[in-house]
Every structure is written in C-alpha cells, then in structure tokens.
Amino acid sequence: MxxxxxxxxxxxxxxxxxxxxxxxxxxxxxxxxxxxxxxxxxxxxxxxxxxxxxxxxxxxxxxxxxxxxxxxxxxxxxxxxxxxxxxxxxxxxxxxxxxxxxxxxxxxxxxxxxxxxxxxxxxxxxxxxxxxxxxxxxxxxxxxxxxxxxxxxxxxxxxxxxxxxxxxxxxxxxxxxxxxxxxxALRKFIGYAGREYQQYYGVFSADHIDYATQWLLEQWAVHPELRELNPATILDLACGNGIIGGELLRRYPQAVLTATDDSLLAVESARLNLPAERSTVRYNHTLDALGDDSQDQVVTNPPFHFGHENNIEVSLGLFRQAHRVLRPGGHLVVVANRHLNYAVHLGGIYREVRELAVNDKFVIYRCLV
Ligand SMILES: C[S@@+](CC[C@H](N)C(=O)[O-])C[C@H]1O[C@@H](n2cnc3c(N)ncnc32)[C@H](O)[C@@H]1O
Structure with a gap:
C-alpha cells in the first residue's frame, strides 16, 4: 500500500x-x-x-x-x-x-x-x-x-x-x-433498421444507437427540407461507429463520405461499418486535413460529455471548422439536446440557422453557409 x-x-x-x-x-x-x-x-x-x-x-x-x-x-x-x-x-x-x-x-x-x-x-x-x-x-x-x-x-x-x-x-x-x-476481441453488434453496426467497447452509446441519432435519421426520411437534400460530398463529424454516415450513404447512392472522430475506438469501429470504396475515415480531433469549401454537407451529433465532464466548447470549435470546410451554399445539420441552446452560437457563425424539428428532448438545426 x-x-x-x-x-x-x-x-x-x-x-x-x-x-x-x-x-x-x-x-x-x-x-x-x-x-x-x-x-x-x-x-x-x-x-x-x-x-x-x-x-x-x-x-x-x-x-x-x-x-x-x-x-x-x-x-x-x-x-x-x-x-x-x-x-x-x-x-x-x-x-x-x-x-x-x-x-x-x-x-x-x-x-x-x-x-x-x-x-x-x-x-x-x-x-x-x-x-x-x-x-x-x-x-x-x-x-x-x-x-x-x-x-x-x-x-x-x-x-x-x-x-x-x-x-x-x-x-x-x-x-x-x-x-x-x-x-x-472486445467488440459487439448494435442493431438499427434491420442492420447490424459493429463497435469496439468504449465507443459512444454502448447498448443502442443514440436516441438523438435515431430521431435525426427518422426525420431525414420524413422532413420535407431534409428529404429534398442531395449532397455529393458529406462529412460525418464526430462519427462514433459511423451510423449517421452509413445511413446517409444508403440514402444518397452517388455521394462520398468523410468521417472523423477523436476516439480511435470509434474510428476503428466506423471502418468496420462504412464501405471503404465510398468513405474515408480519419482519426483526428480537428478538420485541419480537409480543404476549404470541400464539402456539400456536414452532419453531426456533436460531443458534449468528456468522461465525467460536460463541456460545449469542443462542439463550438467544430461548428466553426465545419463552416470553413463547407462550400458556399453548403450546410451543416446538427442534432443536439435542446437545453444546450446551440442556436445562439450557430447564429454567430452561419448566415442562417433554421430549427427544422424539435421534440421534448432534442432539436435539429440546418445551418446555411
Ligand atoms: C454524441 S457522440 C456521436 C457519435 C455518432 N455520430 C452517433 O451518432 O452515434 C459524439 C462523438 O464525438 C467524438 N468527439 C469528441 N471530440 C471530438 C473532436 N474534437 N472531433 C471529432 N470527434 C470528437 C466522440 O468520440 C464521440 O464519438
């Protein structure tokens, strides 16, 4: 002792x-x-x-x-x-x-x-x-x-x-x-919409696809403004096991995807789930490797919990970086807990912030460059 x-x-x-x-x-x-x-x-x-x-x-x-x-x-x-x-x-x-x-x-x-x-x-x-x-x-x-x-x-x-x-x-x-x-050896399967996503232990949302992410994907199928989108280049920012990017690639058969995450376990999981011929998965906590104006669409369920700490500062930095990599006319889609009130911050970065959908816990924003 x-x-x-x-x-x-x-x-x-x-x-x-x-x-x-x-x-x-x-x-x-x-x-x-x-x-x-x-x-x-x-x-x-x-x-x-x-x-x-x-x-x-x-x-x-x-x-x-x-x-x-x-x-x-x-x-x-x-x-x-x-x-x-x-x-x-x-x-x-x-x-x-x-x-x-x-x-x-x-x-x-x-x-x-x-x-x-x-x-x-x-x-x-x-x-x-x-x-x-x-x-x-x-x-x-x-x-x-x-x-x-x-x-x-x-x-x-x-x-x-x-x-x-x-x-x-x-x-x-x-x-x-x-x-x-x-x-x-420490990896498991998580079901979503009849498909299985693999993930290593320690990746965000251990036992089910995150409820905010599930709701975002449901809204993508029914919300008129989301249904109308047709991006050719998509960035899944803070991708976790790659669920959002993976589902969007199914929706947009011509699109190519970049996915990034700060967690090596998330990145290695996303590589198991995303089609290699249509996606690039990057282990990075910044978007420095991506060019200005290189993306039609960025989509994110941004990080908020860091171990025992809660902090929105990393997400605010990611929103700013997303603005740089989006082409003129491109957009950022964010799903988040309502109480975080990201609209105020996003409004200081993006030309226009639209609240597309809201329920008792979550909100979806579309932010125009
Ligand atoms: C709320 S989870 C969303 C994961 C996944 N997109 C989903 O919907 O299940 C947020 C993710 O952000 C990642 N993260 C934290 N800081 C980051 C950063 N600076 N850059 C990229 N990803 C980050 C975490 O590792 C985590 O996987």
Missing part, C-alpha cells in the same frame, strides 16, 4: 489542458493523479519503463521521473501530451491495438466508460508478466462495484487503497491472459 505522502504536484501548474477551456473549475490534474504519483514513487524503479494509461493531458506521464510508454485512445490526448512535453521529447505513444513489450508496472486512470476500462485491462493483461503490478486511480464518488468485477476478469489480486483527498487506487496484480485475446 503506498504511503500517504506524495511527491509534490506543484509542477502540475506547468501543464495545460488541451483542448483549452475557459471553465476554470476544470483542472489538469486531480487528487487521483497525485495518489498515482505517490504509488509510482514507491513501486516503480528507474528502469521499469511503466505504461501510463488514460492520462488525458499527459500530466501523470510527464511528472514521472523515469522514461514511460503512453497509451492513448484519443487524438486530442496525443496532442495534449506533445504540447505538455514542451522541449522534452514526447514519450512514445501506443494504442490498445498495439502488441506491447512486457509491462512490469502500469498506472491508469479509471475512465467513466467501464467498457473502456475493460479495453485497457485487456490490453494490459495481454502484455503482463507474473511480476506486473498496476495502480488505477479514481475519485471515490465515481466508484462502482462493477469496476472491481471487471478488474477481477483480468487480475487475480484486486485491492482498494484508503481514500486520500477523496481519491482511491485499485491495486492490481496476478494478471492472467485475457480470454478471447486483447482489445480487438
């Missing part, structure tokens, strides 16, 4: 969140990260080359004194790590799909998505040795017994530390090889 003293995290102030936020209550490091650093100071040797997992801004990885390996599942996380590395070389970045050299020590943050938690554990267990020890940090208020159940599928020993500043660690050892293989 780690001592209740921690190395100083005063250095945390030198790290920045990326994407940046104006919300000053959102921190770059938490008490769970401090607890992980305390464990690491005691349990990780100078030559252990630990694996750091789900460290959103790289602050834990870059606070450790020894060289580390960084496991990333988000494109923006890779960018955060590079930016926070400053003039130091950035640690090597791996994904859950890479074959890792044996891991003796690992530090993880437990993600909100317990499917993602399982993907991380499967990747770690696939690279574990009999000596492997790992600590996984979380805020006590986020604890659920399912964290333990899932950890028990991959590690014979799962202990909880005491709470410190409302944070705890799960201490894991005695790993066994994952049944059915590593992260690639």
């Amino acid at each position: 780690p001592r209740e003293t921690t190395p100083t995290t005063a250095g945390a102030s030198k790290f920045r969140r990326y994407p940046p936020t104006t919300n000053r209550s959102l921190q770059v490091m938490s008490a769970a990260d401090e607890w992980l650093l305390a464990w690491a100071a005691e349990r990780i040797g100078p030559n252990d080359n630990p694996l750091v997992v789900h460290d959103r801004f790289g602050a834990v990885a870059l606070s450790l004194p020894q060289p580390v390996r960084f496991l990333a599942t988000f494109h923006s996380q890779e960018e955060a790590l590079r930016r926070n590395s400053g003039t130091r070389p950035s640690p090597p970045i791996y994904t859950v799909f890479d074959a890792l050299d044996p891991v003796r020590r690992a530090v993880l943050r437990v993600p909100k998505s317990l499917e993602l938690w399982e993907i991380y554990l499967a990747a770690l267990a696939a690279a574990a040795t009999p000596e492997t020890e790992a600590a996984a940090g979380f805020m006590t208020r986020h604890f659920t017994p399912r964290m333990l159940d899932i950890a028990g599928r991959y590690a014979g020993q799962v202990k909880q530390s005491t709470a410190r500043k409302k944070a705890r660690l799960l201490l894991l050892s005695d790993f066994h090889p994952p049944e059915g293989g590593g992260a690639r």
